[in-house]
Amino acid sequence: MKAGKIQIVIVGGGAAGLELAAKLGRRYGRKHHDIILVDRTRTHIWKPLLHEVATGSLDANMDEVGYRSHCHRWGYRYFYGSLASIDRTARQVHLAPVNDDKGNEVVAAHVIRYDYLVLAYGSVTNDFGTPGVADNCTFLDSHKQADAFRDRLLDQCLRVSRAMTASPSDNARVRIAIVGGGATGVELAAELFNAAEALGYYGLEVFDGSRLEVTLIEAGPRILPALPERLAAAAHHELEALGVRVLTDTQVTASTAQGMDTRQGEVITADLQVWAAGVKAVPIAGGLDGLELARSGQVVVRPTLQSITDERIFAMGDCAFCLLPGEERPVPPRAQAAHQMADVVFDNLKRLMTDKAPVPFVYKDHGSLVSLSRFSTVGSLMGNLVGGKLAVEGRLARFIYLSLYRMHLIAIHGWIKGAALITVGHVNRIVRPRLKLH
Structure with a gap:
């Protein structure tokens, strides 16, 4: 040096x-x-x-x-x-x-x-010191943790599929409890149903979203507090239409090997538990x-x-x-x-x-977007062009949501390689399998 x-x-x-x-x-x-x-x-x-x-x-x-x-x-x-x-x-x-x-x-x-x-x-x-969370729940902070959850999810889906094949009348379910009604918890809940539907293409012909039992638990009065109430309500309705049980004003007091204990006294049985509440x-x-x-x-x-x-x-x-x-x-x-x-x-x-004084940071809130997988996208955008705040849903919101990642690619790779990777991403959506199963 x-x-x-x-x-x-x-x-x-x-x-x-x-x-x-x-x-x-x-x-x-x-x-x-x-x-x-x-x-x-x-x-x-x-x-x-x-x-x-x-x-x-x-x-x-x-x-x-x-x-x-x-x-x-x-x-x-x-x-x-x-x-x-x-x-x-x-x-x-x-x-x-x-x-x-x-x-x-x-x-x-x-x-x-x-x-x-x-x-x-x-x-x-942040598990806020809740008993049992560190031992029984999955966090989604890293690639490694996400991979581990995917492996456990596929194992549970295979278990249920085999049980149904052996006995068509079997009422087996993959039960998943997600704590945290912010963007991560909501997006994961919706994406699970997208994955469940896709599994039918890869050997689990008798398995679909009807075999998922997903519970989303939020301690606050509503999910997605960063979004306007109307959009949060729309996301809530969309999740319930998919089959998600959405619980608000519900605080988890402990996690056990069997599931979640709530302050209201309910035990939410779960094969897989995800903690996505706070950082x-x-x-x-x-x-x-x-x-x-x-x-x-x-x-x-x-x-x-x-x-x-x-x-x-x-x-x-x-x-x-x-x-x-x-x-x-x-x-x-x-x-x-x-x-x-x-x-x-x-x-x-x-x-x-260069011996110049540093300048202050000015945060510009451009709004929030939440993707409910391929089913829907909701959000709010902020800016002078729309006079402050604009609610967006559907295809437009999905396009803007995907654009955020494209902007990140360009920021770390530059315009030429970033644009090339965006193009490759579009091609891969066609030629790659819908799910990663290994």
Whole structure:
């Protein structure tokens, strides 16, 4: 490493981290700067797609991005590892050792210096300490967890299919309980029925959506609180039409091997349990050397997205607690917020390296969209062109929903490769199997 290089370390290769690494790499390259991306996995997949991976509707191996090939293309370096702690005085990040599935060390613990540090390590599902959840429920925070759920789902579907074949009068069901009526829980509930219908094409001729028993449990008064009430009600009606039992104002008090216990005294029997209620920042074992944290574990940042404790450290995406002036709530943990934050951190790093003052982040809420698989899409869009808020449903909403992922592809791959991948995606929808079954 040549002396004098400015070293920028980004911890976390999610939507915000990977977009920032690509932007910095394109802008500066390796001559005078050393851009380093650290992530605890080897590949990136857009987190809003994990519910499709979990049902087999999406083959993540076709849509994920390998960090090593991506960094070679865009002029940054990639380190495989997870953040253990930081040393703000020495300006160093300490990475934990990486072990294989047998416990053998693959990468030793090591230290990376930084001139500027960007924390973008994301969030994990928050079980709020509910008894039994960690042992009995599946979370959908990673590709690995989504794959594990898909395997268990297919096993349960096969079990029911065999029981029906042996005895046509058998009333066997695949019972699934999903806690959390936000976008993840709602989208997963709908996608399960899409997958169930598709299984008939792949050897489970006697299995269909009628054999699914899906319960969606929400502690609040309605599902999809981020959407206008009319659209949330439309989604509620669509789910019930599919066969989902939707429970609102229902708090889960415990998870057992048999299912969910509710405060109302009901036991919701389930073969598979998914917890998708709330998020918290990924916990860092060794701490963050005195950086101020919110109760959720997020790094508290200034409007410029710099830590209020250390101006050389930025935080963005789900691990950042950003309460902008005049707002009552912090910027929500959404993909659109992560994308916008990556743009501002990129600009502010450029400004700091040229002795200019950083600019504040302005969050532009473009609305929310929720896909009910191929059955429907609902959402609200915000912007000056529509005078504030526009409700969208059906084909238009589905087109806009898919466009969000296309924008992400272009942000991390550039226009040429991004457009090529979008085209390939359209072709794959025709030639690839409807479900990933292995």
